[in-house]
Amino acid sequence: xxxxxxxxxxxxxxxxxxxxxxxxxxxxxxxxxxxxxxxxxxxxxxxxxxxxxxxxxxxxxxxxxxxxxxxxxxxxxxxxxxxxxxxxxxxxxxxxxxxxxxxxxxxxxxxxxxxxx
Numbered sequence: 001x002x003x004x005x006x007x008x009x010x011x012x013x014x015x016x017x018x019x020x021x022x023x024x025x026x027x028x029x030x031x032x033x034x035x036x037x038x039x040x041x042x043x044x045x046x047x048x049x050x051x052x053x054x055x056x057x058x059x060x061x062x063x064x065x066x067x068x069x070x071x072x073x074x075x076x077x078x079x080x081x082x083x084x085x086x087x088x089x090x091x092x093x094x095x096x097x098x099x100x101x102x103x104x105x106x107x108x109x110x111x112x113x114x115x116x117x
Contacts (some may be wrong), residue, residue, distance in 0.1 A: 009039060015044045052080055059087040066092050071099035078108030086097055090115040 016039070026070045030040035046067035047058055054076055059065075068084070070076050081104060084090055093115055098104055 012036070012039050012042050016040060044075035052076055055071075055080055055083055059084065059089050063089045063093045065089050067095045068093060068095070069097040070101055071097045074100040074102055076101040077103035078105055078111075081112050085111045085115055 016026070016029065019029055026040065030037045042064060045065060047062055047065055048060060048067070048069040048071075049055060049079050050072050052070075052073045070080075076098065084093070084096070087115045090112075096112065096116065
């Protein structure tokens with residue numbers, strides 16, 4: 001058994017809070033071992049998507065996102081918003097940034113808004 005895997009979960013979350021400012025350090029931390037990879041994905045509360053084709057993978061890994069930024073993906077449409085609505089992470093979602101998303105209509109927003117309570 002790896003000694004790093006014996007660390008208390010709360011202690012690892014404190015370390016992750018400390019590393020929050022440096023994304024490279026967070027990535028290195030999550031690549032250290034499988035348990036750190038899993039704990040980092042459970043701890044993360046915000047994400048910024050760079051490519052819309054990775055949305056399903058992001059939602060699968062980060063199930064407790066409360067803040068999701070899609071502003072760098074101008075091709076987000078109602079179908080992608082429906083994917084967010086149907087995912088298990090939508091229960092924790094509190095804010096969604098859609099600044100440059102030109103293809104989102106009121107229909108996509110109508111499906112999503114009840115989950116953002």
